[in-house]
Amino acid sequence: MKPAAFDYHVPETAEAAVNLLAELGEEAKFIAGGQSLVPMLALRLAVFEHLIDLRAVTGLRGIEVRGDAVWIGASTTHAQVGRSEEVRRRIPLLARATPLIGHFQIRNRGTIGGAIAHADAAGEYPAVALALDADLEALSPRGRRVIAATDFFTGMWSTALAADELLTGIVFPGWPGRSGFAIEEFARRSGDFALAGAVIAVRLDADSRIDRCAIVVFGLGPTPVRATATEAELLGCAVSEVDAEEVGRSATADLESIPADLHGSAEYRRRVGSVMTTRAWLRAVREARND
Numbered sequence: 001m002k003p004a005a006f007d008y009h010v011p012e013t014a015e016a017a018v019n020l021l022a023e024l025g026e027e028a029k030f031i032a033g034g035q036s037l038v039p040m041l042a043l044r045l046a047v048f049e050h051l052i053d054l055r056a057v058t059g060l061r062g063i064e065v066r067g068d069a070v071w072i073g074a075s076t077t078h079a080q081v082g083r084s085e086e087v088r089r090r091i092p093l094l095a096r097a098t099p100l101i102g103h104f105q106i107r108n109r110g111t112i113g114g115a116i117a118h119a120d121a122a123g124e125y126p127a128v129a130l131a132l133d134a135d136l137e138a139l140s141p142r143g144r145r146v147i148a149a150t151d152f153f154t155g156m157w158s159t160a161l162a163a164d165e166l167l168t169g170i171v172f173p174g175w176p177g178r179s180g181f182a183i184e185e186f187a188r189r190s191g192d193f194a195l196a197g198a199v200i201a202v203r204l205d206a207d208s209r210i211d212r213c214a215i216v217v218f219g220l221g222p223t224p225v226r227a228t229a230t231e232a233e234l235l236g237c238a239v240s241e242v243d244a245e246e247v248g249r250s251a252t253a254d255l256e257s258i259p260a261d262l263h264g265s266a267e268y269r270r271r272v273g274s275v276m277t278t279r280a281w282l283r284a285v286r287e288a289r290n291d
């Protein structure tokens, strides 16, 4: 099938883009890399009379170091994120997540802002943003605001962005110190969305006790989920005494609304999520300890 006919707009500034969206209302949609939106249009799962292309909008692309943090413009492609030396050195979790997204053709076109605004529950970037406490920058005709990642993912393919807001950039804070990071996921075929996955960031103090950690599981509910109770239990523990399998079990034990379909039952996905969490924990801890 082909998409229904639409008018195509190519604004050159972020302000012009949001004003156009406000003017055209519900019949209009931003398009970035088109890697999620175009299949939906082609299958007529979504129909819009107007598409507002973000590719010519200035100021939405690029990677900038800001103190300990890294700012990434929303229209920066997955491939650009994956090639960035600054991302690899300062936000290693983001660099490690990138090759797991789709295939290289998708990474060449797809954008980080599109992936986060689209908010697929099995997407890697939403999980990383949640784990690292990223800030999401939004612009609308009413002005600019910053949304914390913990408040951003509100449900299946839905976010805290208002209908007239553009995501302009994402700020990923660095985790200085004895830190380790890992992402693990299981997909039936390379390039598919994960059936279940886990992201871990962990930091150790001088006595090898856990002084900061983030555990996010994804593909196991309508949004990525931060295992806050498990994180709280781990804080202050000597890392050598932590049972990695128990971390996996605990992070996935209370999940509700795990999807079930022909690819796997909810219980199967929970088990896979638990194993992915255990593996990611072991890798992140190994890196933090520099073993």
Ligand SMILES: Cc1cc2nc3c(=O)[nH]c(=O)nc-3n(C[C@H](O)[C@H](O)[C@H](O)COP(=O)(O)OP(=O)(O)OC[C@H]3O[C@@H](n4cnc5c(N)ncnc54)[C@H](O)[C@@H]3O)c2cc1C
Residues within 6 Å of the ligand: 029, 030, 031, 032, 033, 034, 035, 036, 037, 038, 039, 054, 074, 075, 100, 101, 102, 103, 106, 109, 110, 111, 112, 113, 114, 115, 116, 117, 118, 120, 122, 123, 124, 125, 161, 165, 166, 167, 168, 191, 192, 193, 194
């Ligand atoms: C075969 C295939 C496999 C894939 N596998 C994976 C995978 O394993 N993991 C994964 O995470 N993703 C995967 N994807 C999706 C891919 O990462 C997309 O690139 C991404 O989800 C959307 O980014 P985009 O730039 O293409 O956005 P688009 O498709 O252009 O837009 C997606 C949505 O975001 C909105 N949007 C885009 N940019 C903005 C913005 N700046 N502000 C506000 N709203 C905006 C659009 O209006 C639209 O609703 C896959 C896609 C395909 C086709």
